[in-house]
Amino acid sequence: MMSTNTTTVNEPIKFRSAKAAKRLSTITAYSLLIILSIIWLYPIVWIILNSFRVEYTGTGQLIGIVVSHYIPKSVGLENFRRLFFDSLFPRWFLNTLMVSSVSFILSTLLTLSVAYVMSKLKFKARKKFLNIAIILGLFPGFMSMIAIYYILKALQLTQTLFALMLVYSAGAGLGFYVAKGFFDIIPNSLLESARLDGATNSQIFGKIVLPLSKPIIIYTALLAFIGPWMDFIFARVILGETNRELHTVAVGLYYMVYGERVDSNVFTLFAAGCVVVAIPIVTLFLSMQKYYIEGVTAGAVKG
Numbered sequence: 001m002m003s004t005n006t007t008t009v010n011e012p013i014k015f016r017s018a019k020a021a022k023r024l025s026t027i028t029a030y031s032l033l034i035i036l037s038i039i040w041l042y043p044i045v046w047i048i049l050n051s052f053r054v055e056y057t058g059t060g061q062l063i064g065i066v067v068s069h070y071i072p073k074s075v076g077l078e079n080f081r082r083l084f085f086d087s088l089f090p091r092w093f094l095n096t097l098m099v100s101s102v103s104f105i106l107s108t109l110l111t112l113s114v115a116y117v118m119s120k121l122k123f124k125a126r127k128k129f130l131n132i133a134i135i136l137g138l139f140p141g142f143m144s145m146i147a148i149y150y151i152l153k154a155l156q157l158t159q160t161l162f163a164l165m166l167v168y169s170a171g172a173g174l175g176f177y178v179a180k181g182f183f184d185i186i187p188n189s190l191l192e193s194a195r196l197d198g199a200t201n202s203q204i205f206g207k208i209v210l211p212l213s214k215p216i217i218i219y220t221a222l223l224a225f226i227g228p229w230m231d232f233i234f235a236r237v238i239l240g241e242t243n244r245e246l247h248t249v250a251v252g253l254y255y256m257v258y259g260e261r262v263d264s265n266v267f268t269l270f271a272a273g274c275v276v277v278a279i280p281i282v283t284l285f286l287s288m289q290k291y292y293i294e295g296v297t298a299g300a301v302k303g
Helices: 003-053 062-068 078-086 089-120 126-137 141-154 161-169 177-184 188-197 201-212 215-231 234-237 249-258 266-299
Strands: none
Touching: 003 266, 078 089, 078 266, 089 126, 089 177, 089 201, 089 215, 089 249, 089 266, 141 161, 141 234, 161 215, 161 234, 177 215, 177 234, 188 201, 201 215, 215 266, 234 249, 249 266
16 A cells, blocks of 8 residues: 555656756757847847948048947948948959859759769669768868869960860769759659650650759759859969959959958958848748758658
């Protein structure tokens, strides 16, 4: 009888302790997420606020104002006006848009084509190619920067936007693994039926595989567009410093802050440029978020 009563009394205690532990774990997790969100959002909010800041004096005191006053005392669109009418930013923006647009089209086609070949076609060197692609993917791209520069210099392609398009597109095929994982879940029986009807591989790829692959196409296209849009290292090395009209936004904004002629109000101008550069990327992600997530999750099912 004593044993039964003891068990009955201990059960509510264990239930309460488990409930308290779960609540503590939830509070800890949410607290950590809130802290990380604040750390992540702080520089973004700071840049946005400074892009609208107009209380500069023109006498070299702007940096002190920016550091000491987080919230601007006076706001306006003066920085954006100066950015578009008193600098080369519109030219940099168009250069970047052209390079990113051409690069993402070529990169998307190359990535999806290689992914289809590695997923649905069987050939002798397939496994070796997969292993080589994994090994090459372990090395960061900037390690080849010097070699690429001298190759382009030998071909007299340095300081041209075409060289940037070539660099961004040439190695895109090695990033095929996520797309391959998506193509792996497409039934092979569907493709075999098309082959029995006389369809070629290019027809199967264009008329069957691609229409079924909208999420992975958008995922691949977004990554292919963002890379050239945000890149600084390759753009700076290939385009050089002399011809400022050829710069992309990343290189142009860098020289705006660290160039030879820097005025006292340059930081707010730089912040306005950062906001303008971020608008296309944010718009793309918000409009394509559903397909982007589907592409990531579906591509990770099978590799």
